[in-house]
Amino acid sequence: MSATRQSLEGLLEGAEVIVCCGSGGVGKTTTAAALGLQAARLGRRAVVVTIDPAKRLADALGVPGGLGNDPIRLSLDDEGEHGGELWALMLDTATTFDGLVVANAASPEQAERILANRFYHNVAGSLSGTQEYMAAERLHALHLDPRFDLVIVDTPPTRSALDFLDAPGTLARFIDHPLFRLMMMPTRRGLKVLNLATQPVLRTIGRVVGGEVLTDAIAFFQAFAGMETGFRHRADEVIALLHGPATHFLLVASPRADTIDEALYFAGRLRATGLAVSAVVVNRCTPDFGPAPSRRPRRADLAALDDNLAKLHATARAERRQAGALLADPAIADDTPTTFVPTLAGDVHTMAALESIRAALFDAT
Numbered sequence: 001m002s003a004t005r006q007s008l009e010g011l012l013e014g015a016e017v018i019v020c021c022g023s024g025g026v027g028k029t030t031t032a033a034a035l036g037l038q039a040a041r042l043g044r045r046a047v048v049v050t051i052d053p054a055k056r057l058a059d060a061l062g063v064p065g066g067l068g069n070d071p072i073r074l075s076l077d078d079e080g081e082h083g084g085e086l087w088a089l090m091l092d093t094a095t096t097f098d099g100l101v102v103a104n105a106a107s108p109e110q111a112e113r114i115l116a117n118r119f120y121h122n123v124a125g126s127l128s129g130t131q132e133y134m135a136a137e138r139l140h141a142l143h144l145d146p147r148f149d150l151v152i153v154d155t156p157p158t159r160s161a162l163d164f165l166d167a168p169g170t171l172a173r174f175i176d177h178p179l180f181r182l183m184m185m186p187t188r189r190g191l192k193v194l195n196l197a198t199q200p201v202l203r204t205i206g207r208v209v210g211g212e213v214l215t216d217a218i219a220f221f222q223a224f225a226g227m228e229t230g231f232r233h234r235a236d237e238v239i240a241l242l243h244g245p246a247t248h249f250l251l252v253a254s255p256r257a258d259t260i261d262e263a264l265y266f267a268g269r270l271r272a273t274g275l276a277v278s279a280v281v282v283n284r285c286t287p288d289f290g291p292a293p294s295r296r297p298r299r300a301d302l303a304a305l306d307d308n309l310a311k312l313h314a315t316a317r318a319e320r321r322q323a324g325a326l327l328a329d330p331a332i333a334d335d336t337p338t339t340f341v342p343t344l345a346g347d348v349h350t351m352a353a354l355e356s357i358r359a360a361l362f363d364a365t
């Protein structure tokens with residue numbers, strides 16, 4: 001067993017949350033799925049959640065009907081042998097938001113008023129940052145779910161993944177912001193929606209956004225009254241979870257300049273927030289075809305094969321140099337476990353194909 005494999009398996013054994021990050025098209029989803037498969041083989045009860053709008057996780061796991069917001073358990077050929085479990089789901093932002101409202105409402109009536117509010121429906125579907133915060137909320141809920149002891153998160157491409165990590169803090173700052181307090185002011189003073197026309201500041205806002213929109217918004221905040229403490233507390237819990245010792249960040253890249261640059265950007269941003277990259281996976285590398293012949297073959301056909309082998313060796317060396325720029329960055333610790341996964345012959349659409357990724361990732365035979 002290689003030192004890298006030991007480190008990656010140690011990561012799986014000790015982690016409660018693993019966040020897979022990287023630019024688009026580098027294989028984050030298959031890596032997350034393969035980690036879940038290996039965790040189940042190690043006897044853990046793992047759930048893989050994708051917050052990427054693209055529906056690649058269902059493809060990688062060979063789930064023809066797709067995934068929803070509720071976890072489904074996947075059948076493993078040898079699940080009885082190790083006692084582990086593999087589950088999967090795909091984030092549904094609106095459903096998660098509805099559940100959060102119901103959980104924090106003081107009564108079923110308060111929850112019903114909010115869920116029926118037109119402003120709430122617009123917020124739940126289109127407000128910037130909503131999807132990222134709901135992803136963080138879903139992560140928190142899965143972490144507390146007694147069915148699972150490991151949550152593996154498949155994130156969107158790098159920039160959106162950073163929004164996901166920032167979302168809990170953004171919500172906490174919004175709740176503390178004077179604008180939020182202004183919108184909550186009518187509820188604290190016991191004002192009714194019909195009396196808002198007498199409020200100079202809100203009347204000015206109404207001219208800009210429209211009176212009907214403002215009325216719906218104030219009705220929403222009146223219904224929301226008293227729930228902000230629960231939302232703020234939840235945001236603080238998510239922040240603590242993401243910064244906790246049992247949460248690890250796995251950076252996935254491919255040996256191309258653009259994906260390495262994105263990985264460097266992410267690692268730097270992660271470091272700036274006091275977090276660190278726990279492991280690196282470099283996907284889709286040129287395979288190792290063994291040493292070149294000591295002497296060039298005389299036959300023309302064999303000589304052509306020899307030339308192709310030399311080109312592949314040169315490509316592999318160039319890829320290692322490209323990846324070396326990432327591994328040498330100050331944001332990546334010298335002892336960070338790094339795994340190079342070779343390019344496969346085809347895409348991953350079945351559990352058998354995912355097994356090949358797992359074997360390559362963990363150097364299994």
